Amino acid sequence: MIEFLIRRITYSIVVIFVVSVVVFAAIHSLPGDPIEIMLQEFANPVLTARLRAHYLLDQPIYVQYGHWIRGILTGEWGISIRTQRPILATITKAMQPSLIIALGGWIVSSVVGVVLGTVAALKRGTIIDYMASVSAFVGLSTPAFFYGLILMLIFGLRLRWFPSSGYVFLQDAPLETMSYVVLPILAIGLRMSAAITRISRTAVLEVIGEDYVKTARAKGLREGVVIIKHVLRSSMITIVTVSGLQLGVLLGGVVILENVFAIPGLGSLVVNGTFFRDYPIIQACVLVFSVWFTAINVVVDFSYSMLDPRIHYG
């Protein structure tokens, strides 16, 4: 088991390294000389040569990559071209809202999805089932930002229950932070719950006809206990699998909704960085997102062995 863990993590680290190489190569293959762009009309051969040497642009590309990667690993992530501020500090600050929204969205989607799917399965064929299935299907066909826009319109602008944009950091006013993240969390949570609802319904339907469920009921256990202890326990692995596959949707949704609600998180950094062609920031953010994504995937894989003891690794 530990062996598998180590192998899996090593593999993930290798993948991340390759991602960093690809990202680095992509940026450095772009047309245009960064020094010339920086200097514009002030360019002269001496200055250009000096700046080039300073930024290591006269070195072979693998030396430049080595320098960049060493910087990443030692905490020197460079400076954002747009803001002229250190990237590591900017990213660390931006992580807070993104993490809150991602975590909140994941919790909302899991709870809503599993509950709705289970209820739909239990009340199969009734209007509740129909409504849940239809809304899940429509939900899958709706872009995430549309959820955000509708929620913003209703709860932010018309009812004025929550602020429609902006963000306050936890360290400044924790209670206010909560009000700013409710709408984005709901938006991403509801959007993601569509797939979870569908798969929960299918998973529960598959399990509910099994003999051990009949036995549990025959034993006289309360319906609630039967559902939670037996039915859901078995369905969990399918649900967790789909939940894990939804991760890409979650992170993508975070990016989009940060834009909709004007929240200064990692997603906004990427989007704004793209507009200004702030390549160091784009590079760093893509790397951070990939590390997040890969790390959570590894955790999800490992949760399988906990959910189903029959699954052994290694």
Next chain:
Amino acid sequence: MSGGCILLFFVWTIIGPMVLASSPTKINLSARFSPPSLSHIGGTDNLGRDVFARVTLGCRVAVKVSMGAVVFSSILGSMFGLISGYFRGRIDAVLMRIMDVFFAIPSVILAIALVAFMGNSLTNVIIAIGIVYVPQVARVVRGATLRVREEDYVLAAKAIGGSDFHIIFKHVLRNTLPIVVSISTLYLGGAILYEATLSYLGMGVPIAALSWGRILNDARNYINTAPHTVFVAGGAIIFVVLNLNLLGDQLRDILDPKLRGSK
């Protein structure tokens, strides 16, 4: 029925712009923000332009981008999947590791980064979304190829001396094609969503090419005064993607009954 709706959508995409009553680009400031009415079915936007006409024009972008991206990813992904699944061994290992690298980057972010690097243009958006889907198609085709290559008719073809090329194209491809077709329909819907998202963020097709996402981006600033624009454009997206998803589900049930549907 969903097939019928899609057909209707295609017909409207082609003939719509020609039969429109109002021009999608004519600015009429005296009529800005008017709600849906008989003269303007979808109302007007912040510059008095007819919303329904603009959304109609947007259909073209949606169709172009989604079809382009799906064709691109189907061809490339199938190629990788077939080669990987058929030859296995080292080639398989290398190709799948390359796919893993792309899987490691969340899709929306990959699409944004690709458009950032390649620049805003219709072709680049198609390629970017296509690249996002290539690993997924490759994975599915690889799985199907792994199954098919063990079938008797493949072994028989090998026994009578069929070349690998011949076997892949005549036997394996023919039997993996249904799966590619059924997932392609689902990816069509997904591609439309990606394109709308990219355009909403300002990173999709150029402004001149009217995209639903771009319309929603403009509408966002006026959402409180004129929410009808958001609903019409968003409704169009949902309508098309919903029918594509329904069609994809039905196709999947027909073409591969072994795959259980989630009904």
